[in-house]
Amino acid sequence: MIRKLEEKDIDRIMNIWFESNRKAHDFIPKKYWLEHYEMVKKMIPQSEVYVSIDNQSQAIQGFIGIDDEYIMGIFVDAQKQSHGVGSQLLKFVKSKKKNLTLNVYQKNKRAIQFYLKNGFIIVEDGFDEDTMEKEYTMVYKDK
Numbered sequence: 001m002i003r004k005l006e007e008k009d010i011d012r013i014m015n016i017w018f019e020s021n022r023k024a025h026d027f028i029p030k031k032y033w034l035e036h037y038e039m040v041k042k043m044i045p046q047s048e049v050y051v052s053i054d055n056q057s058q059a060i061q062g063f064i065g066i067d068d069e070y071i072m073g074i075f076v077d078a079q080k081q082s083h084g085v086g087s088q089l090l091k092f093v094k095s096k097k098k099n100l101t102l103n104v105y106q107k108n109k110r111a112i113q114f115y116l117k118n119g120f121i122i123v124e125d126g127f128d129e130d131t132m133e134k135e136y137t138m139v140y141k142d143k
Contacts, residue, residue: 002092005049005063012060013051013075014041020075027107028131047072050092052085064089071102090118098142106134115140 005013017040021033044065051063062076062085071093076085093100103126104111112122115138124137 001053001055002050002089003053005044005051007045009051009060009063010041010044013044013049013063016060016062016075016077017073019078020081023078024108024111025105027105028133032131050089052076052089054080061085062089064093066093066097066100069097069099069101071100073102086114087118094140094142100140102138103128103135104138105131106136112136112138 014037018033018037021028022030025033047065047067049063049065052061053059054061060077061080061083062074064074065072071090074086074089076089100120102115102120104115105128106112106125116122118140120138120140122136123139126135126137127133128135
């Protein structure tokens with residue numbers, strides 16, 4: 001089940017946010033994520049966020065954050081990765097938005113493959129000044 005974020009979800013999704021960023025972006029120092037933790041925690045309730053809930057345990061498995069047509073990120077609990085949670089979240093957002101854009105680090109090969117498999121294309125090379133890492137801008141357009 002996918003539903004809108006509730007205030008009681010914040011601590012759980014912040015744990016998922018931190019752990020999945022550390023795992024997916026092991027090329028970025030842990031310090032970077034720790035320094036941004038509180039800022040992200042304050043921004044989350046002000047954003048459009050949807051959570052994926054396990055039907056049996058009712059536990060949050062992952063979440064997606066969007067700002068208009070920009071995907072700020074898809075984050076999935078490490079134990080639930082490669083079980084379709086990210087795909088379900090993306091499909092849910094695609095049903096609401098006709099066009100989507102996101103940025104992904106070029107070193108995050110797994111995420112790039114996930115987005116390509118889900119109909120996104122790379123449209124631009126970029127550079128994230130905060131992390132000093134190369135990134136791609138990817139877009140999805142509903143046909």
